[in-house]
Amino acid sequence: RTTEKPIPLNNIADAEAFVSGAEVAVIGFFQDPQSPEAEQFGLAAGQVPEVPFGLSSSAAVLSHYGASANTVALFRTVDNDRRDLDMNNREVDAKKLTRFVRINELRLVTEYDPVTAIGVMQSSVQFNLLLITDKMSPKHPERMRKFRAAAELYKGKILFILLDSNLKSNERVLSYFQLKKSQLPALAVFHTPDDEHDVLAVDEISVDRVQDFCNSFLQ
Secondary structure: OOOOOOEEOOOHHHHHHHHHOOOEEEEEEOOOOOOHHHHHHHHHHHHOOOOOEEEEOOHHHHHHOOOOOOEEEEEEOOOOEEEEEEOOOOOOOHHHHHHHHHHHOOOOEEEOOHHHHHHHHHOOOOEEEEEEEOOOOOOHHHHHHHHHHHHHHOOOOEEEEEEEOOOHHHHHHHHHOOOOHHHOOEEEEEEOOOOEEEEEEOOOOOHHHHHHHHHHHHO
16 A cells, blocks of 8 residues: 555644644644655655655645744654654654654554664554564464553553564563563563563453553552
8 A cells, every 4th residue: 555645734734633643743844845855755655554644835834833944744652752853954764764663653553673663663652562472373362452551551651562472573571571481471560771671471451450560660
């Protein structure tokens, strides 16, 4: 799917509805929607079809968001944060823009990989909760449903992260938490400033179980 087009946002109400309607939303603020920068923005929109891209040339919208022309802003609800990218630098192309979105697109539950890890590290939220599990398991969809439901309760306090135990690149995370595959699925909670952490092997995920684990660690 590389035909995604940025949605035109002609007024403040449209822009606000666009931002609030998604976990992650990207707006390109361009005085000239035909500019080379806007063209690169359109190409990036096609590369990341699961993230909505909007484009605004309205002076009122730019002023409302305190954005200068040729700026791309990424909005995310998980920690009520915004990240800006200045496209006046001619070296910013669709590839760099796509990477900017991939790094910063933290969601209610973010799947961990080398790119999203950068965004997780840069988040202002200092607590991370990992669900370390086998994504291929038939129980995975139900586990994720409950994990997501728990994530809703800790928006802005804890980042919820899915870590697929099948990926070779994730093996070092397992060893950091001193976990063997036979002990999975497991929950691991982590406080980034001081590396304080706790681990809980769980047969089944439930919202109550996740809450108890998070609350005892936060206390």
